[in-house]
Amino acid sequence: MKFLAPNAVLGGLIIGIIGVCALFGAVWTPFDPLKINFAARLQPPGPVYWLGTDEFGRDVLSRLMAAAATSVWISLLTVTAAVSAGTVIGLLTGYLRGWTDRILMAFNDALLAFPGILLALGLLAVMGANKYGIILALGLAYTPSVARVVRGTVLSLREKEYIDVSRVMGNSEAYTMARHILPNCVAPLTVLATSMFGWVLLAESALSFLGLGVPPPAPTWGNMLASSRSFIVQAVWLGIFPGLCISLTLLGINLLGDALRDKLDPRMRGV
Amino acid sequence: MATTELLRVEGLRLAVARTELEVVKNVSFSVAPGEIVGIVGESGSGKTLAARSIMALEPPAIRRTAGSIRFEGKDLARLPPGELRRLRGSRIGMVFQEPMTSLNPSMLIGRQLDEGLALHRDIDAKERRALILDMLRRVGIKDPEGALAAYPHQFSGGMRQRIMLASVMLLRPALLIADEPTTALDAVVQRDVLELMVELTREHGTAVLMISHDLSMVARYTDRIIVMCKGEIVEQGNTQDLLRHPRHPYTQKLLAAMPRRLPKRDLSTSVEPIVEVRGLVVEYRGRQGFFRKEPGKRALHGVSLAVRPREVVALVGGSGSGKTTLGRAIAGLLDPAGGEIRFAGRPVRRASESWANYRLNCQMVFQDPYSSLDPRMSIADIVREALRLVPEMAHREKVDRVREILHDVGLDDTFAGRYPHELSGGQRQRVAIARALVRRPAFVIADEPVSALDVTVRAQVLDLFADLQQRHGFSCLFISHDLGVVEQIADRVIVMQDGQIVEEGDRDTIFDQPQNPYTVKLLSAIPALEGTASGGVRLRWRFDDMPHSDVATA
Numbered sequence: 001m002k003f004l005a006p007n008a009v010l011g012g013l014i015i016g017i018i019g020v021c022a023l024f025g026a027v028w029t030p031f032d033p034l035k036i037n038f039a040a041r042l043q044p045p046g047p048v049y050w051l052g053t054d055e056f057g058r059d060v061l062s063r064l065m066a067a068a069a070t071s072v073w074i075s076l077l078t079v080t081a082a083v084s085a086g087t088v089i090g091l092l093t094g095y096l097r098g099w100t101d102r103i104l105m106a107f108n109d110a111l112l113a114f115p116g117i118l119l120a121l122g123l124l125a126v127m128g129a130n131k132y133g134i135i136l137a138l139g140l141a142y143t144p145s146v147a148r149v150v151r152g153t154v155l156s157l158r159e160k161e162y163i164d165v166s167r168v169m170g171n172s173e174a175y176t177m178a179r180h181i182l183p184n185c186v187a188p189l190t191v192l193a194t195s196m197f198g199w200v201l202l203a204e205s206a207l208s209f210l211g212l213g214v215p216p217p218a219p220t221w222g223n224m225l226a227s228s229r230s231f232i233v234q235a236v237w238l239g240i241f242p243g244l245c246i247s248l249t250l251l252g253i254n255l256l257g258d259a260l261r262d263k264l265d266p267r268m269r270g271v
Numbered sequence: 272m273a274t275t276e277l278l279r280v281e282g283l284r285l286a287v288a289r290t291e292l293e294v295v296k297n298v299s300f301s302v303a304p305g306e307i308v309g310i311v312g313e314s315g316s317g318k319t320l321a322a323r324s325i326m327a328l329e330p331p332a333i334r335r336t337a338g339s340i341r342f343e344g345k346d347l348a349r350l351p352p353g354e355l356r357r358l359r360g361s362r363i364g365m366v367f368q369e370p371m372t373s374l375n376p377s378m379l380i381g382r383q384l385d386e387g388l389a390l391h392r393d394i395d396a397k398e399r400r401a402l403i404l405d406m407l408r409r410v411g412i413k414d415p416e417g418a419l420a421a422y423p424h425q426f427s428g429g430m431r432q433r434i435m436l437a438s439v440m441l442l443r444p445a446l447l448i449a450d451e452p453t454t455a456l457d458a459v460v461q462r463d464v465l466e467l468m469v470e471l472t473r474e475h476g477t478a479v480l481m482i483s484h485d486l487s488m489v490a491r492y493t494d495r496i497i498v499m500c501k502g503e504i505v506e507q508g509n510t511q512d513l514l515r516h517p518r519h520p521y522t523q524k525l526l527a528a529m530p531r532r533l534p535k536r537d538l539s540t541s542v543e544p545i546v547e548v549r550g551l552v553v554e555y556r557g558r559q560g561f562f563r564k565e566p567g568k569r570a571l572h573g574v575s576l577a578v579r580p581r582e583v584v585a586l587v588g589g590s591g592s593g594k595t596t597l598g599r600a601i602a603g604l605l606d607p608a609g610g611e612i613r614f615a616g617r618p619v620r621r622a623s624e625s626w627a628n629y630r631l632n633c634q635m636v637f638q639d640p641y642s643s644l645d646p647r648m649s650i651a652d653i654v655r656e657a658l659r660l661v662p663e664m665a666h667r668e669k670v671d672r673v674r675e676i677l678h679d680v681g682l683d684d685t686f687a688g689r690y691p692h693e694l695s696g697g698q699r700q701r702v703a704i705a706r707a708l709v710r711r712p713a714f715v716i717a718d719e720p721v722s723a724l725d726v727t728v729r730a731q732v733l734d735l736f737a738d739l740q741q742r743h744g745f746s747c748l749f750i751s752h753d754l755g756v757v758e759q760i761a762d763r764v765i766v767m768q769d770g771q772i773v774e775e776g777d778r779d780t781i782f783d784q785p786q787n788p789y790t791v792k793l794l795s796a797i798p799a800l801e802g803t804a805s806g807g808v809r810l811r812w813r814f815d816d817m818p819h820s821d822v823a824t825a
Contacts, residue, residue, distance in 0.1 A: 161643035165706070168602050170630035170660050179656075183647045 005262070011255025018249050022072040025065030033058060033066040034217050042235045052237045054227070060241055063219040068245070070220050074134055075200040081139035082200075083193050086146020087185070093147070094154025095177055105151070108144045116141035117203055124212045131214055134207060138200055149192050153185045187264035194260055198253035205246050221246050276341075277445055277478050278302040278325065283338035285320055285329060294333065295321050296502040302446065307469065307479040309489035309510070311525070312499035313725040318482050321499070322448050325480075326359055343445065361391040364439035364477075366468075368451035370431035374423040381419030384438045391442055402441060410437045410467060428590075429460035436468055443475050450482045457589040457752050458796040465492060484726060486525055487755070487798045490514055490810055498522050515807040526808050528730035530759040531800045533737075535779060538762060544577035545615055545746050546601070546633075546714050551575070552609035553593075553600050570596045571770045573610060578714065583740060583747045585761035585778075587754060587793065593770035598716050598750045602635045614714070631661065634707040638719035640699035644691040650677070651687035654706045661710060676709045677702075680735060697728035701735065708739060718750045733760060754797045758782055766790045 030050075037057035045052040051060040089108065093101040111119065116138070123137035157163065158181070166176040207213040208222025216223055221242040228238035278301060285295035295317040302308050312318040323329050325340055327347065340347045342363065347355065359365075367373040375383060381403065388399045400419075407415035410433040423431055432452065439447060452468065453461035469492050472479050483489045489496060490510055497507040498521065506519040517523045553571040570593050578584045588594045599605045601612060603621065611618050619629040634657070637643040644653055651673055658669045677686060680701040691699055700720065707715055720736070721729040737760055740747060751757050757764060757778075764781040766774040766789065774787040785791050791814050798810040 161637040161639055162645045164599075164604055165635065165637065165643055165703075166656075167604055168630075168633070168635045169657050170627070171656075180645050184645070 005259055007255045008259030011252045011257075011259060014248055014252030015256055018068060018245070018252065019072070021065050022068035025062075025067070026069040026073075029059075029062035029065045031059035031062045033062040033219055042231065044235070045237055051241050052235065054224075054235070054238055055231060060224075060237065063224060064221070064241060064245055067219040067221050067224060067242070070131070070214060070218065071201055071204060074131060074138075074204050074214075075197050077135045078138045078142065078200045078204075079193050079197050081135060082142040082146050082196065083189060085139070085143045086148075087150050087182075087189065089143070089147040090150025091154060091177060091181065091185075094151040095158060095173070095181065101151075104147075108147050111140070112144040112148070114141075116199075117206055120203065120207060121210070121212060124207065129207075129212045129215055134204060134213060138203055138207075141203070142196055142200065146189070146192060146196075149188055150185055153188050154181055157181050157184050190264055191257060191261045194253060194257040198250045198257070201249055201253075202246065275303055276301045277304045277306075277343065278480075279339075279341040280321070280325070281339045281341070283321060283324065283340065284336045285317070285324060285333050286336050288332050288334045293336075294502050295324075298338070298499075298502075298504050300497050300504065300507060302478050302480055304445065305473075305476045305478055306495065307472070307481065307493045309481045309483060309493035309496045310499060311483060311486050311489050311496055313484055313727060315501065316499040317502040318499045319450055322450060322480060322482050325448065326363055326365060327355055328365075357391070360387050360439075360444070361442050362444050363446045363448065364442060364444035366432070366435055366439055366447065366449045366452045368454050370428050370435055370455060373435055374431055376423050378422075379419065380421050380423065380434060383423075384419075384434075384441060387438060387442055403437075406437045406441050407434070409471065410434070410440075411463075412437075427460075428456050429464055432456065432464050433467065436464070436471065440471050440475065440477070444477055446478045446480065447472055448480045448482070451484070452481070453488070454483070454485070458754065459589050459792050461488070462796040486726065487529060487810060491798070491812065498525065513807075515803050515809060517807050523807075524727055528727045529800055529808065530730070530733070530753075530755040531802075532758050532778075532782070533760075535777075536762055538579065538582055542579055543616060545580045546578045546748075547613040548574060548576050548597075548601060548610065549613070550610035551597070551600060551607050551612070553596050553605055554608045569770065571600065571607075574767075574770070574772055575610075576765055576772065576775070578746045578748055580713075580746055581740075581744050583749055583760055583762050585757040585764045586748060586750045586767060587752065587757055587764060588767035589752065589793070591769075592767040594750050594752075594767050595718055596770075597767070598635070598718050598748060601748065602633060602716050603630070604635075631710060632713040634710060634712040634715050636700075636703050636707045636715065636717040636720045639723055640696050640703055641723075643703050644699055646691055648690075649687065650682070650689050650691070650694070650702055653691075653702060654709050657706050657709050672709060673705075676705045679708070679739060680705045695728075696724055697732060700724060700732055704732075704736065704739070708743060708745070711743060712745055714746050714748075716748045716750070719752070720749075721756060722751065722753055729756070736760070754782075754793055758797075766793065 035058060040049065040053050040057040042055055043049050043053040049059050049061070051064065053059055054063070089104055093104045119141045120137035123140065124133055127133045127136070162180060163176060166180055171179070204213060205220065205222030205225065208220045209226040211226065213222050214220045216227070224242040225239060228235070228242070231238050280301070281299050283295055283298040284293060286293045298321050300308070310318045310322060320329055320333060324335060325342070325347070335348070342358070350358070384403045385399055388394070388402065392399070403419065404415045407418055412418050412430065412433065418434070426434065449468065453464050456464060465488070468479070481489055481493060493510050495508065496510050496513050498505050498519065500521045505521045506513065506517065513522065514526070517526055550573040551571055552569065552573055554567045554569050556567045574597055576584070586594045586597065596605065600607050606621070613619065614625065614629045614632065617625045619625050648656070654673045654676065655669055658664060658672065674684065674687070682698065682701055682705070686698070691702070694702065704720070721732050724732060733756060749757065749761060761778050763777050764775070765772055766781070766787065768789045774781065774785065774790045781790065782794065785794055795812065795814040798812055801809045801811060803809055
């Protein structure tokens with residue numbers, strides 16, 4: 001019986017559209033997102049500039065598309081970094097236990113105790129705001145939660161008898177980890193990575209909003225939102241469209257994440 | 272008629288909601304006041320659902336499509352919810368299978384016992400306390416005052432089941448429904464709890480509906496037995512008659528599946544043992560904190576044993592006896608603190624030269640077929656993985672060997688590509704056995720390999736195991752708490768208690784002339800079977816005249 005929940009379809013659709021825009025935005029936009037044109041300052045949405053122009057006369061739609069490319073790329077890299085680092089730490093601590101576990105987890109918990117955004121803020125203040133600084137800072141901020149999830153899964157998996165079976169066969173610990181433990185961590189990791197993508201996107205926007213993100217004039221949804229603040233009365237579209245982009249993406253990702261969790265949760269399997 | 276019947280279930284049908292799937296089909300039975308009735312069946316027979324629907328406790332996905340349940344003349348289906356609640360607990364009590372989860376872990380025992388009394392009886396707190404203390408003393412709790420202020424986790428499984436029983440019997444119900452009340456307990460504790468349950472209910476004239484998969488256990492305590500299979504009652508009648516003259520083929524199959532002693536095998540005893548264990552000591556380390564180290568616990572106190580080629584040695588004992596620890600230590604899953612293990616005359620130690628050879632020749636079959644197979648690997652991959660470290664074997668050869676062993680355990684080619692969750696418990700255990708045997712090991716450790724299986728499946732798997740053992744000629748250390756199974760399969764028996772071997776001998780000696788009181792106690796929990804001419808059995812309880820202590824052992 002193969003049917004998709006309406007939530008999953010809606011989520012997939014939203015993310016699909018954003019994804020296409022981001023891909024598109026990376027190579028082509030209707031106007032140059034950085035080109036200043038004072039003649040067309042603060043134009044409301046119309047037939048030429050579909051979503052209007054900003055205070056420098058730049059096309060909002062083009063900027064949104066370019067920003068999508070930047071945001072999605074940053075989020076993807078951050079999630080990949082956090083998931084890889086967290087998985088390695090989680091596997092090591094969960095499987096080896098002992099002092100490795102205690103020391104790494106103490107460090108991990110200390111990191112977890114900081115709000116992610118605060119940690120990223122601190123790091124960015126030290127390293128300076130640029131694309132890779134953000135990836136590093138956010139990646140570091142989100143690694144501990146991945147490590148926690150993986151460690152928890154590993155701890156429950158290592159009590160399974162097939163782990164003992166693998167040892168009795170004479171398999172090395174590394175082989176057992178790679179063959180029997182890692183593949184069984186994939187389901188919870190996929191779910192976590194999906195929702196993390198949303199969090200990172202939001203965090204990146206928040207950092208940009210605070211002026212610690214990708215520096216202007218390069219557009220991101222967060223810094224577009226930030227610069228719209230001063231024009232909120234004259235040009236309400238400047239704030240609405242980036243805000244809408246962020247909300248819609250998060251909605252889509254949450255819907256998709258829920259559907260994925262239902263699909264991959266072993267307790268739901270075979271029901 | 273209505274006056275002589277306490278409970279009458281008529282034409283009961285239960286179906287999975289929103290589907291046509293019937294899980295209980297046209298079930299009718301009755302229970303007289305004070306009568307003890309057993310419902311026996313394997314998993315999926317609908318026995319638990321049928322019993323739970325009496326209390327209207329069937330899961331939400333199950334709905335009743337037909338039938339009536341009359342209790343003391345009232346139709347429970349027509350009763351308003353309020354009245355049904357008054358009946359639950361006060362007139363119909365229930366004891367569940369899992370004593371770990373049927374008591375609320377965050378509530379004091381005293382408060383939990385008080386809950387039902389306060390709800391259903393109109394007496395003040397002082398009287399209730401007196402009643403509770405009386406009942407706790409009656410079920411054999413040594414320090415009832417102390418127990419009132421204790422939490423469930425401070426008691427062992429057997430004790431918890433006694434407390435559960437006390438909480439139910441406090442209200443003196445007319446009917447007690449016991450759903451697999453002792454399945455989670457080991458054989459000796461199981462017997463203690465059941466004896467207590469039967470005594471208590473006799474005292475109060477409470478009728479009991481006992482649900483179990485264990486025919487011999489039910490046969491011992493019940494007046495009447497109802498046999499269920501695939502949602503239907505296939506046979507019901509007086510316990511003795513039903514056992515001696517089973518009419519329905521399914522009942523005959525159930526009886527035939529009960530383990531029985533096979534003729535003694537002829538093994539030459541003069542040969543050198545293949546596996547020898549000398550003075551093995553295993554310690555579990557205590558918690559190692561930053562500031563203090565807690566003392567460890569010694570699980571094995573210098574155990575020595577030997578297994579000869581082709582021999583099946585059974586290791587028996589209650590829970591906590593150290594039998595599983597011993598098995599795991601011999602398999603190399605635990606590092607012993609002392610003693611040595613010798614294989615084929617040479618000592619084996621991790622990283623020694625003989626270790627690799629031992630690893631290839633010693634395999635293990637685990638208890639739980641649901642957790643011993645990696646859910647993400649296909650059956651063929653699972654079995655073939657065992658050949659990964661076998662030197663000098665071509666891929667083609669491995670594939671052939673896997674197919675051959677799967678055939679040996681009765682799984683045809685269609686199984687190779689399937690995944691564990693598509694298989695039944697019995698089939699999974701066959702895969703686990705195939706995986707252990709595919710390397711052609713000389714020595715197999717089987718840790719409770721059949722205790723998670725249904726009765727008829729267990730019989731099949733045991734037969735298969737015995738047959739493979741004959742053909743491949745491996746030696747086996749068979750760890751089990753179930754002496755019935757041991758009687759069928761073992762050549763020699765080793766009895767363990769508290770990390771030590773208390774008795775050892777060949778099967779017939781141990782079963783017929785046990786010396787150690789602990790062995791006697793273990794044996795008194797299982798019946799000896801005598802076949803009757805009509806395809807039935809007569810159960811004989813060993814050492815029934817022995818005084819049985821009223822204080823729990825675990």
